[in-house]
Amino acid sequence: MSTPGADIETLLSRALQPVDPPDGLSSRLESTLVDLTEAAVVELESWELRAMRDPRNWVRPVVAVVVTATAGTALVILRVRAGQKRRVAVAHGPADLAARTAKAVAGEARRVVRR
């Protein structure tokens, strides 16, 4: 055997190969972003106006607004990106691809807003 005289770095490269993430991880991550968005919406909806009189309570709704906006936008981007290969495959030229992508962005944005 080549151990220990063999190049230990070569052996390390073979032993510590990069690991591909499972197929479901991306969709799970997207779902978590959606959950985050929904939780933030619920937080806003359930907030009683009278509580806003107390400045100590201002932090939570502000955080909820920020989380809702940022998570929702990221979700649209991730979803549109996820379908890009499929659109490239079926598109008839760059103009058609741009139209399909714009349509996908609008569709995904509507889906996120509806949630």
Add this chain to the structure above:
Amino acid sequence: MAATARSKAELDEEFAELYRSHLRDVYSYAYYRVGNHHDAEDLTEQTFLQAYRHFERAQAESDGRPLRPWLIRIAHNLAANLYRDRSRRPQTTIDDTSGLSAVHTTEDLVEGRDELARILAGVKELPNDRREALIMRFALGMDNREIARALGKTDGATKVLLHRAIRQLEGIVGDEHTRS
């Protein structure tokens, strides 16, 4: 207002690019750190969620440098928290999840399973910082500067750390080879 909206869209697009570019890196690090796919998925997910929350500030502070070390540092800190939390629970020991599991092709298994298993076992025996530095170098292909940023060390200290990790691993594997 329009300028704000445009910069936010750009920011989100850049985060999506970061996510696509480094999902495999973060997952590989998480997998070798925690030793199983279930926890590695959780760790990867938490890493990107936390990264998203702090992305704008990290970008501003990065001064144009790559953000991969920052991502790996988040994963590193979250993994440390995971171990700390589990060590407080008597029913689940750290050893249950600390194994370095091998991910290899059939060809690897035929050609040198024992040899690779010895290497992985040796890596597992190393102190945490040396083990992590080797994972970053060999599983993720990070250079000294990136590893230094991820571990919060200087470039020089990282170079020494990697050198000592490899020398110690050689010693461990050599001793094992002599015994067998």
